[in-house]
Amino acid sequence: MKPLFKRILLLLFLTQTVALMAQQYEQSFKDRTTLIQFINNYYTEVVYEENPPRFISARGGFVSNTISGSVVNLEYNSLFKNDSLRVISIPVLDNFVAVANKPQALDGQWLMGGRMRNGEISYRDTSGPRKTLKVLFNGRFQWIAFNTDTFAFMGTGGGNYSSVDGIYKEEIKFFSRDDSRVGAILPFDYELISGEWHHKGKSSKGVPIHEIWVQREY
CATH class of the missing domain: 2.40.128.490 (Uncharacterised protein PF14869 family, DUF4488)
Structure with a gap:
């Protein structure tokens, strides 16, 4: 997916207010997976390794728009004791794959x-x-x-x-x-x-x- 189109798609999901507007992005490098989701203006991010299995980090919170761009006001941050971060910028998603949506009953x-x-x-x-x-x-x-x-x-x-x-x-x-x-x-x-x-x-x-x-x- 081209970077410009991906940014436009992300902006649409951040500005929609109808029920369950969501998009999922995934990046895999060797055995490490990063999964980012935007669900009704809520952001989740988890990083883990699969072989051998190892949890790395998890962060999540509400997206808000500022003059300098969109940020995430975190509700949780598994690395908080180390980095003290309560607010983060939305990462660049150019190297992520937008996963096709497949709705299920409990989404x-x-x-x-x-x-x-x-x-x-x-x-x-x-x-x-x-x-x-x-x-x-x-x-x-x-x-x-x-x-x-x-x-x-x-x-x-x-x-x-x-x-x-x-x-x-x-x-x-x-x-x-x-x-x-x-x-x-x-x-x-x-x-x-x-x-x-x-x-x-x-x-x-x-x-x-x-x-x-x-x-x-x-």
């Missing part, structure tokens, strides 16, 4: 909203600073746990996903807490109930879970 941004325990739902306040965000788009998923007040980064994981006929399946490609989990394939049952995503199965540790995710509102 979007979700916040951990609660859990089912002993047949009862225990909800959590998603407006607080402690958040677990899950971003799904174009067959890729990523969850991120962070605190917007302290800028603490608690972990992330992600990879490929599919959501077909009530079955949601994850293939882990990176996991900041334990690289040995990479390669695992985890099937779950899913159901959308009154706009809430009910996510049932077993975690990467084999623990039964019934999570409830809610669409993030801005």
